[in-house]
Amino acid sequence: MKAIWIAALCAAPLAHAHITVAPASAPAGAYQTLVFKVGHGCDGSATTAITVSLPEGVTAKPMPKPGWTLDLVEGKLATPLQAHGKTVTRAVREITWRGGPLPDAYYDEFTVQAKLPDAPGRYAFKVGQQCEKGRVDWVDAVPGSKTPAPVLEVVPAAMPPHHH
Ligand SMILES: [Cu+2]
Numbered sequence: 001m002k003a004i005w006i007a008a009l010c011a012a013p014l015a016h017a018h019i020t021v022a023p024a025s026a027p028a029g030a031y032q033t034l035v036f037k038v039g040h041g042c043d044g045s046a047t048t049a050i051t052v053s054l055p056e057g058v059t060a061k062p063m064p065k066p067g068w069t070l071d072l073v074e075g076k077l078a079t080p081l082q083a084h085g086k087t088v089t090r091a092v093r094e095i096t097w098r099g100g101p102l103p104d105a106y107y108d109e110f111t112v113q114a115k116l117p118d119a120p121g122r123y124a125f126k127v128g129q130q131c132e133k134g135r136v137d138w139v140d141a142v143p144g145s146k147t148p149a150p151v152l153e154v155v156p157a158a159m160p161p162h163h164h
Contacts, residue, residue, distance in 0.1 A: 017037065017039040018039065018138060018147070018148060019036060019037065019038055019039070019050075019127050019129060019138045019150055020036070020037050020039075020150050021034055021035065021036055021037070021125060021150035021151070021152055022034070022035045022037060023152075024151075024152070024153060025152065025153035025154070025155050026116055026152060026153075026154060026155070027116070027154070027155055027156070027157040027158065028116060028117065028118050028119065028120050028154050028155065028156055028157045029115075029116060029117070029118045029157050030115075030116050030157070031113060031114070031115055031116075032113070032114050032115075032116055033111060033112070033113055033114075034060070034111070034112050034113075034114050034125075034152065035109050035110070035111050036050065036052055036109065036110040036111075036112075036125070036127065036150060037107070037108075037109050038050060038102065038107065038108050038109070038110065038129070039107055040104050040107075041102070041103065041104035041129075041131050042129060042131035042133065042134040042135060042136050043133075043134060044104050045104065045131040045132045045133040045134055046100060046101035046102055046103045046104060046131060046132050047100055047101060047102040047104075047108075047129055047130070047131050048098065048099070048100050048101050048102075048130050048131060048132055049096055049097065049098045049099075049100075049128075049129075049130035050096070050097050050110050050127065050128070050129055050130075051094060051095070051096040051127065051128040051130075052094070052095045052096075052110070052112070052125055052126075052127050053093065053094050053125060053126040053127070053128075054091075054092065054093050054094070054095070054114075054125065055123040055124055055125060056077075056078055056079070056117075057079065057081075057116075057117030057119065057123070058114055058115070058116060058117060058123060058125075059081065059083075059088075059091045059092065059114065059115045060092065060095065060112040060113060060114040060115070061092070061112060061113050062095045062097070062110075062111070062112050063110075063111040063112065063113070065097060065099070065110065065111075067099045067100065068097040068098060068099030068100065069097070069098050069099060070095065070096070070097060070098075071095075071096040071098065072092045072094070072095055072096075073092070073093055073094035073095075073096075074090050074091065074092055074093065075090065075091070075092075075093035075094075076089060076090055077089055077090065077091055081115075083115070095112060097110055101131075101132055116152075116154050117154060119154070120154050120155055120156045121153075121154055122151050122152075122153055122154075123151065123152045123153075123154055124141055124149040124150070124151050125149060125150045125151075125152065126138065126139040126149045127139075127149065127150060138150065
């Protein structure tokens, strides 16, 4: 099942790359820069906002972007996290950049610094793309979807996670 999903991803033409996250995989427990790549607008219409939802177990801080304002939505964590010796029960769950507009003909990147969970697995980042006309929700986890959510593969850390 997993092999089929990966094959489907690799077969997707680069010119129609949807919204993706880079890197595609990263070590569990790491502080990792994640870049969300926006390759086109909504059926030709310019992008005016990008909202990234953080999957359970992932916390992140956005990198500000000239020409875009930031809006953060906090929420309660289903499983509290430990950070700097404190228990964290609430954290940012949704990050929105508003601005542009980013024309369909152009490409741009939206960056966060994420703290990845200790549990390896596939983590889907649901992304809402608002355009001057219409919107696209990149939220699907099923192979072959026209609107797949960007997925990060969290792999076992080479060394035990460093807590501080
Ligand atoms: Cu696409």
